[in-house]
Amino acid sequence: MKGEAGVDLPEALPSGPSAFIPIEEILEEGPAQEVTSDTLLSEGRVDHINMMMGLHPTYLTCFLRTQNALLQLDGPLPLSWRHFIIILASARHQCSYLVQHHSTAFLLAGGDESWLRGLHCAPPKIQHLQTLNKLLAHRPWIITQEHIQELVCPGAEARWSLAELIQAIVLMSHAHSLASFVWGCGILPEPEQSGDQSLQLCSPTESCSPQDKARNPQEWSDAVNEVQLLMERMMMVQQQGEEFTQEEMVTRFERERTESLLEPADVQCSVFPDCFSRFVVDADFTYQDFSPRGAQSPPTMRAQDYSWEDHGFSLMNRLYGEMAQLLDEKFQVVCALTYHTMAMHSHVDTSTLRKAIWNYIHCIYGIRYDDYNYGEVNQLLERSLKVYVKTVACHPEKTTPRMYFSFWRQFRHSEKVHVNLLLMEARMQAALLYALRAITRYMT
Numbered sequence: 311m312k313g314e315a316g317v318d319l320p321e322a323l324p325s326g327p328s329a330f331i332p333i334e335e336i337l338e339e340g341p342a343q344e345v346t347s348d349t350l351l352s353e354g355r356v357d358h359i360n361m362m363m364g365l366h367p368t369y370l371t372c373f374l375r376t377q378n379a380l381l382q383l384d385g386p387l388p389l390s391w392r393h394f395i396i397i398l399a400s401a402r403h404q405c406s407y408l409v410q411h412h413s414t415a416f417l418l419a420g421g422d423e424s425w426l427r428g429l430h431c432a433p434p435k436i437q438h439l440q441t442l443n444k445l446l447a448h449r450p451w452i453i454t455q456e457h458i459q460e461l462v463c464p465g466a467e468a469r470w471s472l473a474e475l476i477q478a479i480v481l482m483s484h485a486h487s488l489a490s491f492v493w494g495c496g497i498l499p500e501p502e503q504s505g506d507q508s509l510q511l512c513s514p515t516e517s518c519s520p521q522d523k524a525r526n527p528q529e530w531s532d533a534v535n536e537v538q539l540l541m542e543r544m545m546m547v548q549q550q551g552e553e554f555t556q557e558e559m560v561t562r563f564e565r566e567r568t569e570s571l572l573e574p575a576d577v578q579c580s581v582f583p584d585c586f587s588r589f590v591v592d593a594d595f596t597y598q599d600f601s602p603r604g605a606q607s608p609p610t611m612r613a614q615d616y617s618w619e620d621h622g623f624s625l626m627n628r629l630y631g632e633m634a635q636l637l638d639e640k641f642q643v644v645c646a647l648t649y650h651t652m653a654m655h656s657h658v659d660t661s662t663l664r665k666a667i668w669n670y671i672h673c674i675y676g677i678r679y680d681d682y683n684y685g686e687v688n689q690l691l692e693r694s695l696k697v698y699v700k701t702v703a704c705h706p707e708k709t710t711p712r713m714y715f716s717f718w719r720q721f722r723h724s725e726k727v728h729v730n731l732l733l734m735e736a737r738m739q740a741a742l743l744y745a746l747r748a749i750t751r752y753m754t
C-alpha cells in the first residue's frame with residue numbers, strides 16, 4: 311500500500327472476529343440480531359466464535375446448549391476442573407483463544423491460580439488425563455480398554471469414576487474440535503485477549519485481503535465453471551446406479567486413505583511456545599497417518615461394528631444421559647444443515663457433497679462405511695479442499711490463510727464456515743467413537 315509520499319505503509323492488522331472473513335460480510339450474511347437476542351443474552355455478549363457460528367443459527371443454538379451443559383450445569387466434575395481440562399486439550403493444538411478464555415473462566419470458577427503455571431502444578435488425578443488427552447487429540451484409534459482401566463481401576467491412585475471420565479472425555483474432544491474451528495475460520499483474539507503478547511504471537515495474524523480472491527474476469531469465469539462442473543458431478547454421483555463388490559468398495563476406501571497421506575507434508579512439529587508447553591506432555595506426539603496397507607496399519611473401524619447411532623449413543627446415554635441427547639441432536643442438526651445453495655446457485659440438492667466431506671474426515675480417522683462408495687469423495691472434493699480439511703481436522707495449528715482461500719474460490723464465506731461445522735462435528739464424533747468403544751470393551 312502506498313501512502314501520500316509514495317512510502318510503503320504496513321497493511322493494517324486484521325481486526326474483527328476472523329482473519330479470513332471481512333467483518334462486513336459476517337454482519338451482512340449473519341442473522342446476528344436474532345441470535346444475539348435469545349441464545350446469547352445469558353453470555354453477556356457475543357464472542358468471536360459465536361459470531362462465526364451465528365452464520366448458522368440452527369447449529370449455534372445446539373452448540374451453545376451442549377457447551378452450556380458441559381461447562382455450567384450439574385455434573386460429576388467441579389466447574390473449575392472442567393475449564394482446566396479444556397485448557398489442557400486446547401493447548402495440544404496451540405489454541406491461544408481457548409487457553410486464554412478458559413484460564414479466565416477457571417479463575418472465575420474458583421480455580422487455584424497455581425495450576426495455571428503448568429500441568430505439574432495440578433493434582434495427580436488431572437495429570438493422569440494426559441495420555442488420553444494426547445490420544446484423543448491426535449490418534450484416537452490407539453485408545454484401548456487398558457487406557458480406561460488405568461484411570462478407573464479401583465486400585466488406581468486418584469481414581470476416576472466412569473461418570474467423571476466420560477465427562478472429561480467429552481470436554482477434551484469438544485475442545486480439540488473447537489480448536490479446529492478456531493484455526494479453520496481464522497478466529498482472532500477477543501479485544502481483551504490482545505494485550506497478552508505471548509499469546510498473540512500464536513494466533514493467526516497473517517490475513518488475506520479480499521483482493522487475493524479471484525477477481526480478474528478470466529479467473530472469475532474459471533471459478534464459475536468450476537462450480538458448474540462440481541454440480542454436474544454431484545448429479546452424476548446421484549444417478550450412478552452401479553453396484554460394486556465389497557472388495558472394490560474397500561479398495562476405494564483404502565485409496566482415499568492412502569492418498570490423504572500425501573496431503574500436507576510439512577507436519578514437523580514447530581517450536582511449542584511456552585504458553586502451551588506448560589500444559590502439554592510429549593509435544594512431539596501429533597496426528598500420524600495410518601501407514602498404507604501394510605504391517606503396522608491399524609485396523610479400520612467399520613461403521614457397522616461401532617457407530618454413534620447403534621453403539622456410542624446408548625453407552626453415553628447410560629453414563630451421561632443429558633449429554634448423549636444433546637450430542638445426538640447436534641450431530642443430526644449439522645448433518646441435515648442445508649440452504650440448498652452452491653455459491654451463486656440456489657435450489658440445489660447438496661447432500662452428496664456434504665456427505666463426501668463428512669465421510670472423508672471419518673476416512674482420515676480410519677472409519678469406513680461399508681455401503682459408501684469412496685469414489686464419490688474423489689469425484690466431489692478437489693485437492694485444495696482435501697488439503698484444507700485434512701489440515702484443519704488433524705493439524706489445525708498448521709492452517710494458513712492460503713489454504714483457506716485456495717479452495718472453493720467462488721463460494722461464500724458462510725459456506726466455508728459450514729464446512730468447518732461439518733469438520734468439527736465429524737472429528738468429535740470420530741474421537742468419541744474410539745473412546746466409547748474402549749469403554750465398552752473395558753466394561754464387558
Ligand SMILES: CC(C)C[C@H](N)C(=O)O
Binds near residue numbers: 652663
Ligand atoms: C457446504 C456447502 C456447500 C453447503 C451448501 N451451501 C448448502 O446449503 O447445502
